[in-house]
Amino acid sequence: MQAAQKNTFEDGQVLLINKPLEWTSFDVVRKIRNTLKIKKVGHAGTLDPLATGMLILCTGKFTKRINEYMAQEKEYTGTFTFGAVTPTYDLESEPQDFKDHSSITTEQLQTIAAQFTGELMQVPPMHSAIKKDGKRVYELARKGQTIELDPRRVVISAFEFTKIELPVVHFRVVCSTGTYIRSLANDVGKAAGCGAYLSSLCRTRIGEFTLDRSMTMDEALEWIAKEKETMDNGK
Incomplete structure (x- = not known):
């Protein structure tokens, strides 16, 4: 048996x-x-x-x-925290470079969401399992080495902010495989002018x-x- x-x-x-x-x-x-x-x-x-x-x-x-x-296509929900950044783009490392986020508006966030919807070229985070010259880049990052990573084509077919409780903003994203939500958080923070990092993430769908x-x-x-x-x- x-x-x-x-x-x-x-x-x-x-x-x-x-x-x-x-x-x-x-x-x-x-x-x-x-x-x-x-x-x-x-x-x-x-x-x-x-x-x-x-x-x-x-x-x-x-x-x-x-x-x-x-x-297959993936869907995520989670939160970005504005007003700081982290080396890993999430809470695996400590927030730093704090900036004022009080001027962020709902309209500004809607504009940013539209800016990052569609076909994009996204740079993966340094703290990722991608290999560069045969080595995992996160291993190089932990040694203090800075590696230039090539941008990759990704498709974000839906991106919306569902709840705003500054400095925390809730989101929903539907995207292609290979999309780094941590990188999206960092890029959104740059667009907002005050920095942001991924503070929570849940994958709600695969195909x-x-x-x-x-x-x-x-x-x-x-x-x-x-x-x-x-x-x-x-x-």
Whole structure:
């Protein structure tokens, strides 16, 4: 019966996980992999530790579909905090270079949102997993090295500010794969003239998969345990 169970997950499953805050994407993969006791488990698109939300996991033969899922449109909600910047463009590092944000208006934010909607050339953050000359750029950044990264084409098909509570502003973004919301926060802050950083982020959709269909880690582990029990009982 054990072999039948193992083969079922090795044949392929798609798991929709609501990634917990402060977990890395690989933390989730490792936990599920160890629980399933199979080698092939992967995720379709990294979420930073301080982000939550939709993480697609593929098991077994379905890992071949990871690139297909990664290429799909994504939706995020979260908050930008105005009046400061951080080296990582989020709260992985301490805010600095504080400036007055009191003059920001709703109309100004609407204009900025329109400015960053459509096809854009975006420079990725220095603190990212992109490779430059064979090395992860975040490793170089941590050593104090400054690397020039080439801008990349991204598409932001929807961008709106949904609630304004300065210095915090809530947003919703629909974008192409490869878009860095941290970079968007930094660019928006420059446009506003006072700086901004990403203070919270939740991925709410990947393609047709929505967050309300996902499982918490506890729910996923409970579901896996029940699946194992069912398979072991031969049902």
